[in-house]
Each structure stands twice: as C-alpha cells, then as structure tokens.
Amino acid sequence: MNAPENIALQHGFAEQLPELARKASAAPVPAPQLIVLNEPLARELGLDVEWLRTEDGVLFLLGLNLPEGAMPVAQLYSGHQFGGYSPQLGDGRALLLGEVETPDGLRDIHLKGSGPTPFTRGGDGLAALGPMLREFLVSESMHALGIPTTRSLAVVATGTPVLREEGALPGAVLVRVASSHLRVGTFQYARASNQMRVLVKLSRYALERHHTEGLQADNPPLALFDHVVAAQARLVAQWLTVGFVHGVMNTDNMTISGETIDYGPCAFLDAYDPGSVFSSIDTGGRYAYGNQPQIAQWNLARFAEALLPIIADEEAEAVQAGSAVLEQFPAYFNEAWMGAMAAKLGISADLADLVDLVTTLHGLLEASRVDFTTFFRDLTRAARGDRSAVHATTHDVTALDQWLDRWMAHSPDADAMDAVNPVHVPRNHLLDEALRAATAGDLGPYEALLAAVRAPFTPIEGGERYAQPAPPGFAEGFQTFCGT
Numbered sequence: 001m002n003a004p005e006n007i008a009l010q011h012g013f014a015e016q017l018p019e020l021a022r023k024a025s026a027a028p029v030p031a032p033q034l035i036v037l038n039e040p041l042a043r044e045l046g047l048d049v050e051w052l053r054t055e056d057g058v059l060f061l062l063g064l065n066l067p068e069g070a071m072p073v074a075q076l077y078s079g080h081q082f083g084g085y086s087p088q089l090g091d092g093r094a095l096l097l098g099e100v101e102t103p104d105g106l107r108d109i110h111l112k113g114s115g116p117t118p119f120t121r122g123g124d125g126l127a128a129l130g131p132m133l134r135e136f137l138v139s140e141s142m143h144a145l146g147i148p149t150t151r152s153l154a155v156v157a158t159g160t161p162v163l164r165e166e167g168a169l170p171g172a173v174l175v176r177v178a179s180s181h182l183r184v185g186t187f188q189y190a191r192a193s194n195q196m197r198v199l200v201k202l203s204r205y206a207l208e209r210h211h212t213e214g215l216q217a218d219n220p221p222l223a224l225f226d227h228v229v230a231a232q233a234r235l236v237a238q239w240l241t242v243g244f245v246h247g248v249m250n251t252d253n254m255t256i257s258g259e260t261i262d263y264g265p266c267a268f269l270d271a272y273d274p275g276s277v278f279s280s281i282d283t284g285g286r287y288a289y290g291n292q293p294q295i296a297q298w299n300l301a302r303f304a305e306a307l308l309p310i311i312a313d314e315e316a317e318a319v320q321a322g323s324a325v326l327e328q329f330p331a332y333f334n335e336a337w338m339g340a341m342a343a344k345l346g347i348s349a350d351l352a353d354l355v356d357l358v359t360t361l362h363g364l365l366e367a368s369r370v371d372f373t374t375f376f377r378d379l380t381r382a383a384r385g386d387r388s389a390v391h392a393t394t395h396d397v398t399a400l401d402q403w404l405d406r407w408m409a410h411s412p413d414a415d416a417m418d419a420v421n422p423v424h425v426p427r428n429h430l431l432d433e434a435l436r437a438a439t440a441g442d443l444g445p446y447e448a449l450l451a452a453v454r455a456p457f458t459p460i461e462g463g464e465r466y467a468q469p470a471p472p473g474f475a476e477g478f479q480t481f482c483g484t
Helices: 012-016 038-044 057-063 129-144 186-190 196-210 212-216 222-241 289-311 315-326 329-345 354-368 374-382 399-409 412-419 428-439 444-453
Strands: 019-021 033-037 073-075 080-081 084-086 094-102 106-113 149-163 167-178
Touching: 012 073, 012 094, 012 196, 012 329, 033 057, 033 444, 038 149, 038 167, 057 149, 073 354, 080 186, 080 212, 084 212, 084 354, 129 149, 129 167, 186 196, 186 289, 196 289, 212 222, 212 444, 222 289, 222 315, 289 315, 289 329, 329 354, 354 399, 374 399, 374 412, 428 444
Parallel strands: none
Antiparallel strands: 019 073, 033 149, 073 094, 080 084, 094 106, 106 167, 149 167
C-alpha cells in the first residue's frame, strides 16, 4: 500500500481541543468500490483525482490509507434533539480524518458510515448506500444553488451489508468536506460538563476558523455569537427561498460556520404548504418548512446559554448582552428573506410595498398549493407577458391577476429571475427513483439527476422530466428517513 505522502493532513481540532476528541479508526471493508467522486471538489482540495481512483486512493477515502502521523478522531458534542437535551452524543459513525489547507482556508475531511466509535451508543457505526448517495446529491444541489453547505467528496461502497428495518442494504461511506464540523452542540457539551477552559479554547478556535475579525473585538465570544446568529439567519432564509426542508434541526445539526449539515430526512417542497413535514420521525411537525426560522432562533438561544460564562463574569450582564444579540435574529432573517424574495420576483428590495407583495403572494400559493419550484419559473413567463402558466396553477385567477398587476407595475426583470429561480432541484419523486435504482445497482438515473441539479438554472433539452412536478398522488404521505 502506497501511503498518500502528497496529502498534508493537519489536525488542529484534535491537537487544540483534545477534550472534545477521541481517537478512533475506520473499520476495514471487504470489497471497496468507488461509486461517485466529486472531481471538481477534489481539485479544490489539492487532491490528485487520478490517484483517488486507484486502489490506494479509494482506501484513503475510506480512512484506511492515511499519511504517516495522521490522527483520525470522533468529535464529542451534546445536543437538543426534538427539544430534548442529550448530554453526550458525538460522532457515532463518523471520523474527522483531519484538515487540509486550501486557498479559501482550512477544510475538514470527514467520514460518515466508517464504523463504530467511542460514541456509537449501541449502533453498528455503518451507513447504507442510499442515504449516503442522497447526501452527496442534495449537498451538490445546494452548492449549485449558492446555499452554504457541507460538500460531498465521494461515496464508496464497502461490500458490508447494513442491517436495517427494511432488511440487509448495501453499505457505504460518505466522504464529507466542511469549513468545520463545529456545532452548537459542541459548545453545549463544554458548558454542560463545566469545562470553562475548554469553552474559552473552543470559542477562540471557532473564531480562528470562521470569523478572525472577532478575535480583535472587545468581547470575542459575543462577536462569535453575533456572527453565527447572522449566518444562520441568512442560511435559513436561503432554505426557504428554494423550498428546502431540513427535517432534523437539532442543535447538534446547526453549524458555527453557517453551512447546511446532515441531509438525512430533508426534502424539497412539492405543493406549497408552510406546514410541510417530510421526516418520518418529526411526528409533531417541530421542523416543518415554515417553522425553520423560529427553530433556528431557539437553537441559537441554546448557543447563547452555552456561551454565557465566557461572555461576562456576571450572569445578569452576560444574559443581557447575549439577549441583545439574539434579538437581532428577526432583523437579520427578514433582511435576507426579503432580499432573496425580491430577487426571485425580479424587483428592487427597496420597494415600499415589498413586504405586502411577498406576504400576499405566499397566501395565494398556500391557498392553491402550487408546486413551489415550477411557480417561480412560470412567473418569469408572466414577466414576459404570458400569464397562462401561472393562471393554470391557481383556484382564484382574479386574485392572482390583481397581484400580478401590482407586481408588473414594478417592471420585473425576467432575465434576472431566470438566474435565481431554479429549474432543477432534487424533486422528491426523482430522487426516490434514482436512489432505488442505485441501491439495486443501476447508477444511470442517479447520474442523470446529479447532472441536472448541478445546473439548476439551465433547462435541459430533452430533459424536461427533471423540471416537472411530482405525478398526481405522489406527494400525499411522502416521507423521508434519517438513514441511520
């Protein structure tokens, strides 16, 4: 086996925060097979694409052929899961291999499904092929849409069957890349375990990774909090503008970087409904599409609680300072949300009646349960003078025409709308079809859908099916699963 001497893995997290890391190693696999490789991302990371496709390269992607001195670790964190606090979670089936230096800063290389760790909690530490392919494709879609996200470098089949409720499934490892894997839950663990020195180190490490200007602030932990509040407000606003439902917004799934992480039970809206829930385990609708802003703010309140001891010595002073920052979340969110909606409508974000235009439109969309993605592409046709497509979506043409007349008075830019309203998202029926085929050994539908979502704003000649809504009846009762 040729060790990857040309890969310079750093281990800043493991070295600087050993209290939050546990040594672990990837489980051996009987029959590794590279299923999909993100070649553009590999090049961004300075990795040799051709070498990654070799036997030695595939073993590197599995964490089984690492440079000398490598320190793979499982990361430790807590988290509120569906509102209930779990004092110790951590990477139960994941490994941080290390960090690589890129022109845009450090990037984590991280495995999912690589076997048991000290935090596996009775599970097998493995992952099935379908969910790993889901994360690869949906994260690539989010990246192409310009939404901050963790990325997927590769999916490697292991040859190890994974036993789940539906039977034995083909096993796989996902290789994930992120600006970091620091989570709100990481800070919660340090605070709950009363490790104040670790909390200070963690705060500084987060600032060094994600907000270096905050290191010079009068109150660096408060500067970090403000940075994360603003980043998460922008992120959730972007989710809403493309109809994305994360599905499991636990505090251990909220990053300090402001990147989307963990694509388990996620989905994109078909019929517009703020109450849309797809996750099979979200029986109470906590993480419904329209609830995502308030859940993000709730999670950030938990982040503030974790930071209180290092924001100020006096608790009352810390609470006052943290609350003042947290109260800015609605303003940060509304600015991002209205700016994004103005762009989708091809009009200025400075219009006096923008809020009313947006609110009225969403009421019309909800009343008619229109296909979210299709409607905004059809709206560009209306901007060019053809209202027939949007008329066909509504039960109340008169009310829609009244809204269209108000909107057209602002001279919407149809070309600008085409640049921000996607033709292609991972529609649930297409993704479900592609994953079923891939699990059965046919990657053709998956590769075709991946190519479509990587070009979200460009219609595909002969590929109209990738822009069409779900067939009648599909969306009723459709569920997604965590993929554990």
